[in-house]
Amino acid sequence: MKSATLSIAHNAAGIPSSVALTGAGLKKPDLALRPDSLGVRNVATGATVRFPLTLYNRGSDTLRVASVTSSKKEFSVALPRPELVIAPGDSQTVMVSFTPSASGDLTGSLTVSSNDPDRKALSIPVSGAGVPLTLSADLNPAEGDQNQTSAGGVKPGKKVTVQVFVKDAPQIKGFTVRVAFDSLRVKFVPGSFAVGPVAAGLAGLANPQKDYVEIGGAALGSGTGGGSGLLGTLAFEAQPGFEKEAVLRIPLMIWNRVTGGRQEIQTDIQVALTSEGGALTPDFDGDGEVGFSDFFEFAAAFGKKADGDSAKFDLDGDGEIGFGDFFAFAAEFGKKK
Incomplete structure (x- = not known):
């Protein structure tokens, strides 16, 4: 509500020279x-x-x-x-x-x-x-893109390998892939990044930050890359604060082209690490039975770190293929799966 006084100058006797005014403006959204x-x-x-x-x-x-x-x-x-x-x-x-x-x-x-x-x-x-960009992340450590976008049975201390694949990459002299994550739940494993065949002519680089890591390759001399296939692999380790789920996300891809210069591409590739399910099977060869062929595969991996293809032998999830895994395997030996 607003008020004012209107004053009028005149020479008429007995007529007020001022008038009180009041009013309210119209309320409206804008x-x-x-x-x-x-x-x-x-x-x-x-x-x-x-x-x-x-x-x-x-x-x-x-x-x-x-x-x-x-x-x-x-x-x-x-x-x-x-x-x-x-x-x-x-x-x-x-x-x-x-x-x-x-x-x-x-x-x-x-x-x-x-x-x-x-x-x-x-x-x-x-x-x-x-x-155009066809990029994917695969949580299956087997060779080739298995299109596995979730990994179960993850608990603190467990390491998970991520493979990054690309189709029809241009001829490049460098590339960068940013992988974002929740640092309270997982961390990038230093030294785990390696370039794949698509970038075989490039030297691998990793730049870890608090909540993301940038992996990539750069040409030293005349090296180049391009084509389709595995661009690179890296690993993450579940932290003490890991529970239920952690999402790994690729929001950014950068090409340093042989011709055409630098190109930044926004994307939204996601994979999930979960605490549910994901129990590994001792039927390593997938023939439906835990037998001697599985034992021979296990024996060849005994004593190794649970990285890459050897991750499937880490039955107790402690990051190494050791006696704990052997006892778990022995308990299932001879059983049908």
């Missing part, structure tokens, strides 16, 4: 968006990246947002509630997802529908670019 345009580039086709959009209420009444729609299916927004209620002077941030289905540039718009009386529908431009 929607504003920040940023006023959104764009993301170099996203791997099929991957999903997310970026923030903040909705502000600059008005004097409650703002109610009914929906955020996109003109292109590659862009989407999932509201945390069926209707967003934003008080005057407050704001709410939502996440915009971009999932390119093909390589190339894409433009469109997002439209926010609300009870703002002046702009029932407010739109902003969005743009994105997809690039």
Whole structure:
């Protein structure tokens, strides 16, 4: 409520020279968006990246947002509630997802529908670019991409090998893959990274940080890489704080091309380490019976670290193939599986 006095200069006798005024302005919400345009580039086709959009209420009444729609299916927004209620002077941030289905540039718009009386529908431009990249992470230590995206039976102290595969990599003189993780649950095992055949001409490098590690290769001299297959392997060890699940995520891939220079590609490759299930079987050769052929394989791995192909022999999960594993194997010898 506002009040004021209107003064009037006149020469009429007996008529007041001032009038008291009171009134209230119309309360209404006022929607504003920040940023006023959104764009993301170099996203791997099929991957999903997310970026923030903040909705502000600059008005004097409650703002109610009914929906955020996109003109292109590659862009989407999932509201945390069926209707967003934003008080005057407050704001709410939502996440915009971009999932390119093909390589190339894409433009469109997002439209926010609300009870703002002046702009029932407010739109902003969005743009994105997809690039071809077929990258995968495999938790099966066997040779080749087994497409195993989860590993069970993980407990503190257990080491898990991750293999990174690529298809149709360009001719490169260097590459970087960032693997993000929860450092309270797992850690990168120093010295575990090795380049694969796709990058055989490159020297392997690892740069561990608190909650991610960057692995890659660089040319020393005239070495190059490219093609399809194993890009590299690395290992993680479950920490004392590990429980239930830890997710390893690859959000970024960088090529240093022989021609074309440096290219950063955003992606979203994920694998999960879980404490559930995952019990290893002593039927190492998979013939349905724990027999002498399994014993011969076990004997050849006895005394080794449980890394790579030898991880399947670590039946007690202590990171080494030793007597604990032998006793577990002996208890199952002769049984059908």
